[in-house]
Amino acid sequence: VRKFLLIANKAATAPFKLNDLAGSAGRMDIVCRCVSSSLFLSHGIRKDTEFHVVLLGPPNPPKHISFYGSSVRRMGPDERNIASFISKTLSGKKFPGVELRDEGVLETIEAIEYDEGFLLEMGGKDLREIEFLPNRDYLFVLGDHLGIPEEILKYLKTNEFGEISVGPLKYFSSHCIVMVHNEMDRRFCS
Amino acid sequence: VRKFLLIANKAATAPFKLNDLAGSAGRMDIVCRCVSSSLFLSHGIRKDTEFHVVLLGPPNPPKHISFYGSSVRRMGPDERNIASFISKTLSGKKFPGVELRDEGVLETIEAIEYDEGFLLEMGGKDLREIEFLPNRDYLFVLGDHLGIPEEILKYLKTNEFGEISVGPLKYFSSHCIVMVHNEMDRRFCS
Numbered sequence: 001v002r003k004f005l006l007i008a009n010k011a012a013t014a015p016f017k018l019n020d021l022a023g024s025a026g027r028m029d030i031v032c033r034c035v036s037s038s039l040f041l042s043h044g045i046r047k048d049t050e051f052h053v054v055l056l057g058p059p060n061p062p063k064h065i066s067f068y069g070s071s072v073r074r075m076g077p078d079e080r081n082i083a084s085f086i087s088k089t090l091s092g093k094k095f096p097g098v099e100l101r102d103e104g105v106l107e108t109i110e111a112i113e114y115d116e117g118f119l120l121e122m123g124g125k126d127l128r129e130i131e132f133l134p135n136r137d138y139l140f141v142l143g144d145h146l147g148i149p150e151e152i153l154k155y156l157k158t159n160e161f162g163e164i165s166v167g168p169l170k171y172f173s174s175h176c177i178v179m180v181h182n183e184m185d186r187r188f189c190s
Numbered sequence: 191v192r193k194f195l196l197i198a199n200k201a202a203t204a205p206f207k208l209n210d211l212a213g214s215a216g217r218m219d220i221v222c223r224c225v226s227s228s229l230f231l232s233h234g235i236r237k238d239t240e241f242h243v244v245l246l247g248p249p250n251p252p253k254h255i256s257f258y259g260s261s262v263r264r265m266g267p268d269e270r271n272i273a274s275f276i277s278k279t280l281s282g283k284k285f286p287g288v289e290l291r292d293e294g295v296l297e298t299i300e301a302i303e304y305d306e307g308f309l310l311e312m313g314g315k316d317l318r319e320i321e322f323l324p325n326r327d328y329l330f331v332l333g334d335h336l337g338i339p340e341e342i343l344k345y346l347k348t349n350e351f352g353e354i355s356v357g358p359l360k361y362f363s364s365h366c367i368v369m370v371h372n373e374m375d376r377r378f379c380s
Contacts, residue, residue: 019209022268029268033223042335042360077362078212078219079269145232167372168379170232172267175368182357182369189358 002184003050003114003139004177006034007105009146011055013063015091018083026057028086030144032079033174037181039069040077046181052112054105064103064111065089072097105152109159114139117161119148120176124163127183134188140164140180142173192374193240193302193329194367196224197295199336201245203253205281208273216247218276220334222269223364227371229259230267236371242302244295254293255279262287295342299349304329307351309338310366314353317373324378330354330370332363 010026021029031053038051049069054062065086073096075085089100103111115136120143132138141148141156148156166179200216211219221243228241239259244252255276257265263286265275279290293301305326310333322328331338331346338346356369 019270022266022271029266029270033226036223037365040362042362044360076212076219080209080219081212167375169375170234171368171372172230172232175227175372178361178365178368179372182361182365185357185359 001048001050001137002046002181003052003112003137004034004038004180005052005054005108005112005139005141006031006144006173007142007148007152008053008055008057008144009149010057011053011144012057013055013060013090015087016083018080018087021079021083025083027144028083029079030173031055031086032082033172034142034177035067035082036077036079037174037177039067039072039075045069045072049181052108054103054108062102062104063090064101064108066099066101068097068099070097105149106155109139109141109155112139113137117141117156117159118164119153119156119161120166120173120180121163122165122170124165127164127166127179130162130164132184132187140177142176144173191238191240191327192236192371193242193304193327194224194228195242195244195298195302195329195331196221196334196363197332197338197342198243198245198247198334199339200247201243201334202247203245203250203280205277206273208270208277211269211273215273217335218273219269220363221245221276222272223362224332224367225257225272226267226269227364227367229257229262229265235259235262239371242298244293244298252292252294253280254291254298256289256291258287260287295339296345299329299331299345302329303327307331307346307349308354309343309346309351310356310363310370311353312355312360314355317354317356317369320352320354322374322377330367332366334363
């Protein structure tokens with residue numbers, strides 16, 4: 001199973017307006033694009049994938065929301081649709097394949113089960129040179145536009161998260177997810 | 191220069207509601223994600239990239255809208271912001287780096303200047319094995335969720351557009367763009 005964790009430094013932790021995702025919702029557009037890149041294929045959902053986000057913005061941080069590709073239903077890949085799931089989840093509504101917990105980043109990482117963890121970071125080892133094995137659970141941690149907080153970086157490095165780079169430029173988190181998926185598809189989905 | 195052309199089979203050709211991009215606007219969300227993948231990097235715009243879309247939905251098809259990375263201003267990477275540029279452009283408003291023309295797909299392809307053309311298609315040659323040369327203009331043609339109309343496919347094939355595949359699964363057009371950019375970045379932006 002492929003597991004992604006996004007740290008959303010300013011994203012809203014209470015229901016928000018769907019018309020201002022990039023503004024008052026604290027760059028919730030980034031969160032939505034990462035959900036979309038993680039879970040959706042053209043005409044299908046990646047059942048072998050989990051997406052986790054820890055929302056750290058006002059008013060009630062932290063909130064950890066999980067999306068399980070194996071069980072989400074009736075979600076579309078567009079930002080507004082995904083945002084409406086997030087906002088309603090924050091209001092207490094339940095959906096199949098979506099779970100809300102009051103967990104911070106470190107608690108979330110400790111709660112997720114994985115065999116090997118990676119951190120997406122400029123200057124890390126080239127994704128294409130990383131060894132991946134079939135039937136293992138991988139966790140990939142990503143920051144948003146503000147990056148990964150220093151104390152979390154320290155934790156990841158002391159906990160043997162390998163640093164992965166996807167290319168020579170600085171890409172959106174959602175685009176990094178696309179490239180990680182593609183690399184693993186090439187290895188395991190022929 | 192890297193040039194992308196998306197064929198948006200059902201996308202609206204008159205101003206549309208920003209709250210229903212995936213519905214009444216004819217999957218305009220797909221168009222917006224492709225603009226975003228084509229032009230945006232984290233904290234920057236790809237000045238060497240053009241994105242073209244031909245909108246073929248009601249009520250006034252066809253409409254060809256071009257976005258030039260070298261000159262677009264104040265555009266955000268989120269779907270709603272890009273959609274508002276498209277909708278206002280369709281209403282006749284002008285923006286730097288955005289142009290509207292009454293051109294169909296074939297006219298658009300003939301109007302774009304490029305040295306070599308490619309077609310993103312399952313089963314094509316692996317992107318990673320394509321030879322790209324520096325300082326050439328490449329055009330990449332993509333379909334939306336409905337694919338590329340048969341007569342356009344025929345035209346592309348008789349006009350020596352090479353078929354490129356980005357991986358073993360069927361990916362979103364916007365994700366194909368991410369992977370094409372990444373491959374070219376790896377070759378030319380070290």
